[in-house]
Amino acid sequence: MIPYGRQDITQADIDSVLEVLRSDFLTQGPKVPAFEHAVAEKVGAKYAVAVNSATSALHVACLALQLGPGDWLWTTPVTFVASANCALYCGAKVDFVDIDERTYNMSPVALEKKLEQAEREGKLPKVVIPVHLCGQPCDMAAIHALAQRYGFKIVEDASHAVGGKYHDEYIGNGRYSDITVFSFHPVKIITTAEGGMAVTNDAVLAERMVLLRSHGVTRDPARMTSLPDGPWYYQQISLGFNYRMTELQAALGLSQLKRLDAYVAKRHVIAALYNKLLKDFPVITPWQHSNGYSGLHLYVIRLRLEQIQRSHREVFESLRAQGIGVNLHYIPVHTQPYYLAMGFAAGDYPESERYYAEAISLPMYAALQEAQVHTVVEAVRHAIEGV
Template sequence: MKNSHEIIPYGRQSISEADIQSVVDVLRSDFLTQGPVVPAFEQALAAYCHAQHGVAVSSATSALHIACLALGLGSSDWLWTSAITFVASANCGLYCGAQVDFVDIDPRTFNMCPMALEAKLREAQQLGKLPKVVVPVHMCGQPCDMAAIHALSVQYGFKIIEDASHAIGARYKNEPVGNCQYSNITVFSFHPVKIITTAEGGMAVTNDAALANKLVQLRSHGISSTPSDMQARPADEIWNYQQLSLGFNYRMTELQAALGLSQLKKLDEFVQTRHVVATHYDEAFKELPVKTPWQHPDAYSSYHLYPIQVESSICGKSQKEVYQVLTHAGIRVNLHYIPVYRQPYFERMGFKPGYCPHAEHYFKSSISIPVYASMSDEQQGRVVEEIRSALL
């Protein structure tokens, strides 16, 4: 293969001249922080998702945090999320003083398993420890079984935040992820390795106007300048803003929003290209001792990630051995994710290895291989060749 020493990352951004110009235009404008581009990006993304409101923030982590606060999560409450996710899906509950717990995954989709969730809810109901908020994570870009999870929320009374950090551009039952048909709030990430990027940044979308108003306040120090929100003060004093609650500086800048608005125009194209790469991998790995990602018929993945599972009993190679061989060859594979409860911080809370068996099996067998919209045929071919060499 040509360029055999080229480093191929597991993910990367695709930036066009139009994207660059959109940022330059803002640099030459009157507003760098809070101007007209942020609300334009919010409205465009909400419209894409068929949602009523979008609230742009500095990261998906900050979106998760203020989503929890807007739903009233506090020190006496529980938040549950998937065992396989980035730590932010759990940390958002801890930021609110709540306790967190984890639900095992469906071994086919790597998403929160509705049956495991139902069993855990039955037990928690008996103990008086039902969650106030559940955070399903659309792992790798494939939507969770949201209809089943929503039905359980009706039965057991919890709120739902969809962590769709991987899933902008994905669809569930032929509708865009983010329409909030089965949730209170959906959160997206625009980190550079995600489908579209704002450098750093995120957004929360919702169909609830009151929740959207809370999110807007919380992202900016709890401050409002809306007359209907503000409390009466002496008529001879100037009150053009009021802090109504304890909020944060989680705002998105005009520069980030301009990049996001430009990238949004190419979102469907990016997702379609990722599907082409995934289909190539599916075919190339048919005869190799790995399991490729299974896709639910109700879901259209954004393919943020493409994890393979090494079948060590067949190839005689461990996951770690394959990982190391590929890394040495310049294929920057990754691991998404270590079960959150296995992290030292969470183990100090009392969590033990083996808590979620399917999550543990996934952790010990999976490797995320490169997938991004600008991957060339040559790069894809080299990834396949190096994986074949590492396994055989």
Template sequence: MIPYGRQSLDQADIDAVVAVLQSDWLTQGPTIERFEQAMAARCEAGHGVAVCNATAALHIACLAAGLGPGDRLWTTPNTFLASANCGRYCGAEVDFVDIDPHTWNMDARALAHKLEAAERTGSLPKVVVAVAFSGQSCDMRTMAQLAQRYGFVLIEDASHAVGASYAGRPVGCGEFAAMTVFSFHPVKIITSAEGGMVLTNSPQLADHLRRLRSHGMTRDPAHMTEPSHGPWYYQQTELGFNYRITDLQAALGLSQLDKLDAFIARRRHLAARYERLLADLPLTLPQAQEQAQSAWHLYVVRLQPERIRRSHREVFEALREAGVGVNLHYIPVHLQPYYRDQGFAAGDFPEAERYYAEAISLPLFPALGDEQQTYVVEQLRQLIQEPAQP
């Protein structure tokens, strides 16, 4: 089975982890800070705060933004559950903004219209989580202008977009979003096995994020309520979490970062090759968002059902039977039972629902060979060009 995504590890990655195993620090050690500094430097950001996974990163980013009960978080329905759940973890209400029919990212025009209506009813969001779906940023310039106008905190969920750029700047630089979240899950651009990071240019936010990832604890006298009792002393000044990453994970992430340019180059080669090989088929291919250069975490195509005799499900299942491990990113979040219980229903976000009825994620990862990719295309071509069996 050719998977839709997988990690690419080499001996340098193994050696980096073994070096930490042989060191004095397995967790809360110096490799974590080196990883944070390297990621921040790569993205031209002021600060990086590494945590155990990107869901934790989203959670503490929302908390650092001041999100709490009675507040609202808006995000896209075309995302993984964490982009919405982070708001619920904070006790906030969650709502969605429909996707752009061309880029499949949150539609900045729809966001503007929804904000206008929310201002009239006094129901503006405190946080908007803009997801860089498949590795491509949203219209972040427009969204940053809307954040300034309406007073919400803009967080970019760039879990798919390590190594991507927007408006000539690295994603994560902080020019448009107050905080940017990366994921280092094995199928992402680089991996630390599990892991995530928040990037920000604000020293205050970075300091707050560091406390939140470690039980709300501080050893900094500036944040304490009374003088220190001695060199052992710390205080818990707020409710935090054990969201710490280990030095083992940070070592792997740091080693992987050395290969980021090569990974991105290979992904872009494969994406360009898919575009050429699929151009004549009854498919809607990914379209570029102006000013954005994608990291190509995913390569998603949409079937054109009026031109194909087989159903979406039939094509998907037949590809898997042929050894092509396709996937579907994503089931619209508002259609999940939990969010239906919050009052959402089918028809609320029609563009996201149309997308879901047509989308298939094809295999894309650095180790995918050209011959394997050609096989994927041949299997898809055969399925959607030949008539279905009676």
């Protein structure tokens, strides 16, 4: 089976983790701050807060922005459920903005129209989470301009996009958002096994997220409500969580980060080969905006079903049967039973639903070999032709 994504672990990665295992600190040691500093420096942000998953990063980001009951968070339907669930964790309400037909990211046109209506109804969002689907950056300049006009905060969900660029600058530099979130899951561009990070240029937001990731507990006398009883003293000054990243994960991340640019470049070589080989197939290959350099976490094709005698499901199942571990990213969040129970319905976001009816994620990872790409494309041919 050729999987749709997988980690690339080198001897240097293994050695870095073994070094930690032999050290005095398996958690709360020097590696996590070093990893935070390295990522912040790489993307051009002032602060970075490492956590145990991108889901946790989204949660503490929303809490840091003081999202709560009575507030609205808007995101895209075409994302993993975590991009929306983070609002519910905070007691806030969720709504969605349909996608652009070419980028599959949040449509700034649809966002502006929805904001105009929300302003009339007194239901403007407090936070908007654009998702850089597949690694392609959203139109952040347009979304940021709308934020300036309507007063909402922006959290970039860049779980797919570490190493990607927007207007020749690394995603995560904070030029167009308040906080950016990265994921380091094994199928992502670099990995810490499980793990995530939130980056920001705002010292107050960074301080809040640091507190939230570790039970809301501080050992800093300057933040305490009374003088310490002694050198052992700590205070819980807010309600937080155990969202810490381990030293083992941070060591792996530091090692992987050295190869980030090489990994993304290799993904572009693979995508170019896919584009060439699939050129005459009845599929839509990924469109890349000229102002962005995608992290290319995913390579998604859309089937031109009107030109194919087989259904979306038949093509997908044929590929799996041929040993190609395709996947589908994502089922629109508003169609999930949990969200249907809130009042969302099929048909609410037609562009997102059209995408879902046609999309298939082909294998994409840095270690994918040219011969394997040819194997995948030949399998696509067989799946479409039904032979």
